[in-house]
Amino acid sequence: MIPLSWYLILAASIFCIGLYGVLARRNAIAILMGIELMLNAVNINLVAFWRYLTPSIINGQVFAIIVFAVAASEVAVGLALIISIYRRKTTVAVEEINLMKW
């Protein structure tokens, strides 16, 4: 059978690839894609811990479902913000969106 550490290493690598995407990409939509990857890594961890450590308590899956809802809301509002910024400033590059930067 597969040891728990394999799932955790997989989740850690997805998380770090997503982190790189968030830190390095210039396009705001690409940054949101990186965030999606990170949320997925977290979900793998939650479900793996549910399966391996507490299979009789369903709360791990409940948590994963809440993460799904949060991810959907985050994408909806985040992309709406990006579209709104694009309409006003005709750019989606994050370093050009600096009105509130000190």
Next chain:
Amino acid sequence: MTVLQIIFLGISVIIVIGALMTVSSPNLVHAALWLILALAGVAAIFVLLEASFLAVVQVAVYIDAISILIVIAVMLTRRAMGETERQINRSWLLAAFAAFMVFSGILSLFSQVPQLANTPSDLVESSEFYIQELGKALVNVDQSIIPFEVASVLLLAAMIGAIFIARPPERAGGDS
């Protein structure tokens, strides 16, 4: 090495390739397609973890809805950044270094936890049982009723916020 382990490794390779291409592809539509590949791999991981309901949800919510939203947003903002433009910022090496440091930090943490070599005990119940448990837990006053109701408020806020922000301004006359 058992069959399950080989399947797991194959899926992992697909996910990691998909994720790497997502963050490195200069064409955003291609990046979204690679993201879909990575998300489908995660759905397969859920199947391996015997959380079949979550695998279905992964396909229905992520691959269906979120990817469509991302592709539509790419189409809406297409003229802003062409493929020829630089897609990564100046400090990308620093970003790669930071991501690598986080990864190695997590790995070194793993070596200190003995339970991680655990292999799972067989699930005693059928998969239907776990969906029923999930339904009971979601509306049980002692368990997750508050997150359940708060999630609906969150979705309401997201819906109103997204419509309010994304709607074109009135004076622009509806176009764009």
Next chain:
Amino acid sequence: MPEDFLPIAVLIILATGLSFTILLLGQIFGPRRPNPRKGSPYESGMRPYGKGQRRVPIHYYLIAVLFILFDVEIIFILPWAVVLRDLGIFGLIEMGLFVAILLIGFVYAWKKGALEWD
């Protein structure tokens, strides 16, 4: 239980293999005589005009947002529906509250004209 998903895995492998095989066969045996007419985008035989990268209207996004949020609603309703009879009237009230809150958003979207396509 992962064995239950074996047919899906076989289907995915077959579909991927078949599509790549067909593409490969076309690459190997197909004649390649490109000309500008063939290379232009397919517009049902019409001559393409304008830029291909026209921006799509914002309505697509609004419809997609409504779709995604009601799609998420499904993942809460489905496990609840499986145990509907065991939960009794209390579970029904809780889900009624959940749906009622989301219905406010639906009414808002309707009033704001997010569903209209003009």
